[in-house]
Amino acid sequence: xxxxxxLNDMQAARRARLRLLSTSVRYVLLFxxxxxxxxxxxxxxGASFKTNSEIFSGAGFIPENPTLDxxxxxxxxxxxxxxxxxxxxxxxxxxxxxxxxxISCTMAAYAFAxxxxxxxxxxxxxxxxAMASYMIARFAGEHWGxxxxxxxxxxxxxxxxxxxx
Numbered sequence: 186x187x188x189x190x191x192l193n194d195m196q197a198a199r200r201a202r203l204r205l206l207s208t209s210v211r212y213v214l215l216f217x218x219x220x221x222x223x224x225x226x227x228x229x230x231g232a233s234f235k236t237n238s239e240i241f242s243g244a245g246f247i248p249e250n251p252t253l254d255x256x257x258x259x260x261x262x263x264x265x266x267x268x269x270x271x272x273x274x275x276x277x278x279x280x281x282x283x284x285x286x287x288i289s290c291t292m293a294a295y296a297f298a299x300x301x302x303x304x305x306x307x308x309x310x311x312x313x314x315a316m317a318s319y320m321i322a323r324f325a326g327e328h329w330g331x332x333x334x335x336x337x338x339x340x341x342x343x344x345x346x347x348x349x350x
Contacts, residue, residue, distance in 0.1 A: 231246030243329050
């Protein structure tokens with residue numbers, strides 16, 4: 186009986202060693218693939234602190250003479266506006282859009298979930314999507330040239346995207 190117990194212990198130890206080896210090989214492979222996938226991102230960050238001549242001289246990602254000139258020149262544009270102004274404009278457009286979408290989607294979800302319990306209500310999503318796409322096409326066609334039309338068209342597209350999900 187001790188021979189069987191010893192044999193079972195040896196087989197269990199062998200399985201444990203194989204499991205450890207399999208796990209180790211798996212993690213080494215995952216780490217290697219992760220490095221291969223992250224290297225371009227690391228190189229991009231390093232290259233952002235290099236001069237143009239240093240970027241094309243080698244594949245290393247640590248700059249010899251770090252500089253912030255790329256970031257300084259990147260904020261300047263050929264127009265009187267800077268990227269700070271572009272970011273502020275984006276914020277002014279996105280904030281009301283996010284608030285409006287959250288409020289309208291909350292009301293629509295409440296209506297569909299609790300108030301609107303009829304047979305075939307799932308098919309109404311198809312009708313709502315068709316109506317939304319028609320409204321967007323009509324509105325964009327009539328008001329696309331004005332800044333308000335562009336803003337409202339973007340809001341309608343967002344609402345349609347929520348319906349199409």
